[in-house]
Amino acid sequence: MKKINNYGYLFILPFFIVFITFTIYPILLTFYYSFTSYSGMGSPEFIGIANYTRLVTDTYFFDAFLNTIYIWGINFTFQISIALLLAVLFSDIRLNMKGLGFFRALFYLPNLITIASVALLFGILLGWHHGTINHLLLDIGIISEPVNWLNSPTTARWSVGLIGAWMWFGHTFIILMAGISGISKEYFEAALIDGANRIQTFTHITLPLLKPILLYVLITSLIGGLQIFDLPMLITDGMGAPEGALNTMVLYLYNQAFRFNNYGYASAVAYGLFIITVIISVITFKTMYRKSVKEG
Numbered sequence: 366m367k368k369i370n371n372y373g374y375l376f377i378l379p380f381f382i383v384f385i386t387f388t389i390y391p392i393l394l395t396f397y398y399s400f401t402s403y404s405g406m407g408s409p410e411f412i413g414i415a416n417y418t419r420l421v422t423d424t425y426f427f428d429a430f431l432n433t434i435y436i437w438g439i440n441f442t443f444q445i446s447i448a449l450l451l452a453v454l455f456s457d458i459r460l461n462m463k464g465l466g467f468f469r470a471l472f473y474l475p476n477l478i479t480i481a482s483v484a485l486l487f488g489i490l491l492g493w494h495h496g497t498i499n500h501l502l503l504d505i506g507i508i509s510e511p512v513n514w515l516n517s518p519t520t521a522r523w524s525v526g527l528i529g530a531w532m533w534f535g536h537t538f539i540i541l542m543a544g545i546s547g548i549s550k551e552y553f554e555a556a557l558i559d560g561a562n563r564i565q566t567f568t569h570i571t572l573p574l575l576k577p578i579l580l581y582v583l584i585t586s587l588i589g590g591l592q593i594f595d596l597p598m599l600i601t602d603g604m605g606a607p608e609g610a611l612n613t614m615v616l617y618l619y620n621q622a623f624r625f626n627n628y629g630y631a632s633a634v635a636y637g638l639f640i641i642t643v644i645i646s647v648i649t650f651k652t653m654y655r656k657s658v659k660e661g
Contacts, residue, residue: 399632409629416633425609426634429617430641432522432610436597437590439526440533445582447530448537453567456545458553469542472535484599487528491515515601518610525596525611537582544578545571580653584646591642594619614638 399416401409420426451472455462475483490497491514499511514520548571556566594615597605604620605612618638622631 395632395635398629399636401629401632403629404626405628406626412629416630417637419630420633420637425612426614426617426637428609429605429612429614432605433591433593433613436522436526436529436593436611436613437587439523440529440590441583441586443527443530444534444537444586445579448534448541451534451538452541452545453563453571455542456571457563458550458557459563465542469535469539472538474535475532476536478532480595481599483528483532484596487524488515488600491524516607518608521601521607521610525593525600528596529590529593533586537586540582541575541578544575548574576653580650583653584649587649588642588646591638591645614641 398409400411400413402412402415403409451468454460455465455468493499493511493513493516496511496514498514499508502508503511512520514524552570552574553566556570561569592615593613597611597613597616598619601607601611603616604624605616614634615638618631618634621627621634
């Protein structure tokens with residue numbers, strides 16, 4: 366029996382080898398590099414907390430943080446609004462809408478498209494002189510001249526934020542539908558019998574019972590939003606253009622490491638991003654949780 370138990374470790378050994386090699390080791394190595402000056406060549410030079418001292422006074426990093434929050438805010442607002450509206454409509458016993466499986470797959474489809482394809486697609490759609498969106502808006506008379514969507518800080522941030530919302534609302538919709546499906550139909554039937562309208566049913570039944578799911582969506586979206594990188598990287602010049610408006614924290618980290626060969630400072634930025642993510646997530650969770658307990 367003892368030999369059989371020992372054999373079991375052989376089956377889980379590959380996982381631990383891969384996990385330690387590609388997860389634990391890079392985390393520890395990055396932490397070490399954050400205390401060094403290292404260009405990728407030669408040996409790292411230990412400089413103590415100099416990188417972290419630079420980080421807390423780095424205006425470019427804080428600008429990148431604000432850009433990231435701005436873009437995520439646009440993304441999350443539209444994402445959760447559309448997903449919640451659709452989830453409520455498809456779960457309404459009065460409407461009894463059909464084809465949930467089809468629409469669930471349809472809404473989730475943008476999430477399956479590679480980000481490079483999305484960046485290429487919207488780069489064409491948002492093109493200045495020949496972009497499809499400009500031609501459409503000109504034809505219906507909404508604008509009088511083409512708009513350079515990706516050349517203005519405001520429109521560039523909004524474009525990236527809305528593209529992210531389009532990609533992720535299907536994922537959020539599925540999660541919210543699962544949450545609403547977990548609510549007993551007896552509550553909705555009782556509200557219907559008592560004469561409650563849709564707004565009353567939503568505010569007094571659906572929303573309060575859905576708050577744990579909404580908290581999960583908020584925190585996971587926040588963690589993912591703080592790490593936004595690929596779309597801002599691919600849709601313009603990869604340096605945060607226009608005027609640094611798309612320079613997110615991870616894009617700033619990437620450029621410090623792989624464009625400027627400043628691996629030591631980039632490692633400090635990575636841990637700064639980690640600390641910010643943890644702090645914001647904890648504050649959000651504590652705030653939402655305490656509010657839910659008080660209301661309960």
